[in-house]
Amino acid sequence: MQSHGIPRVAATTLDKSEQARNKERKQIIQYQALERDVVDRAKAKDYSDTTFQLTSQLLTQNPEYYTIWNYRRLILQHVFARELAADEKPSEQDSAAAEKANLPPAQHEVLLLIKEDLQFLIPLLKQYPKCYWIWNHRSWLLGTATKHLPAHSAVTLWQAELGLVSKMLGLDSRNFHGWGYRREVVLAIERLNSNGDGEKGSGTGNMVESEFAYTTKMIQSNLSNFSAWHYRSQLIPASSPPAKPTPTPAGNFWTRSSNSSPERCTRTPTTRASGFTTSTSWPHSTLRMRRRCLYWILVGGRSMRGIWSGRLGV
Incomplete structure (x- = not known):
């Protein structure tokens, strides 16, 4: 049996030998x-x-x-x-390593401790990818790094974390823990890369473009990836054009989404999990699928019940 296409490990047989029971x-x-x-x-x-x-x-x-x-x-x-409160003088080796990292010795030691604990979690995350407490502890470690370390050191850790979560979603593209954590990581990187005004996504920190492209890639590989659709729905409001026109292409997301994704939907074969069907299955199917795709783009599946009951008029 599989979960989201990931094979489950078969349960052990009940007929254990006496030696196995003693070991247990x-x-x-x-x-x-x-x-x-x-x-x-x-x-x-x-x-x-x-x-x-x-x-x-x-x-x-x-x-x-x-x-x-x-x-x-x-x-x-x-x-x-x-x-951080230590007064003792570090060794020459520690001082050299801290200088190379552009950090005071005490902060460099904290950075090493955080990296070591992040490394400890990787085998656990691979074995238990849907264990909330592992993701939560990683988040706490990185939040602590943001609190105690300069921005350049903290953002390096968060960027490495974005690479890790991409690998985890590559193993299971519908791991909702991974998608939620990815949003947290991206917001942290945006804040740290901002111009210092403390606003999310300001300055050069905005990652909506790259994350929108990432959701496109993940949805194209699996149309019924509802976690990816939901993540995409969180990006679109942030990319809506402001009252005054700006040179940024963020506002184009609405046009790109409505123009490209429905076509993707109509080209996709029957997908049991999402309820999509090919255009030959029932009358007006292409129009209905386009409407369903647009609904997912705009609201990210907040009310799948509305789709199936017809309350949305699709």
Whole structure:
């Protein structure tokens, strides 16, 4: 059986050997002991490196354990505060590395810690791509980088994250966690690349053009990708032309969308998930499909119920 075209791992057979059952019992006992140890340390407010490594072990086995993710962040906050407040002189090697990164030594150390934790999450993300708490922790790390590091260092991390989420959506193009996270990443990059007025998408930071092109590519590869349609619907209001004409081509999105996407719809074979059919299936199908596509472009599928019930007149 598949989910969004991604094959599911087959369940293990119930007829396990005695040796396999004994191994499983041993793993359960070890997990329970590890969990008790970490929980006891959390109660004692132990923020040591040893405890941090134990949280890594526990979360690798159970990434849905959100309480431990919260504890891990407390440990990291403690470490970041300690590094930023440190008065001791760094080694020559650390000073050289910090100078190369154009950062004070303390901030460079925080950057290294954030990169290390981001790297820890990658195998987990590959194994559990729809685990909310992994995406949430990555978001927190990057938000912390934005708070404690200069813009040039923070934006580099966010841009690398955009590449990562593109790869994840390449593996599963309808992963709604990935699409929602992509929007968060893009907004952060836009803010950091703005002219400093604090407004999203201002100055050279606007990424609507490139993101609109990305949704076009993803929709063309899979017309029933409702997550991509919804993401596209969030881009179009931001690209609507202002009261006074500007030299930017943002306002052309409305024309491009209404002209190109319906044609794409009429060329697409039957797609069971989206309810689209070819023009020979029923009368006026081309017109109806164009209207459905336009609806998705403009509102991003906020009310699929309206389409099927005919309340939208399509």
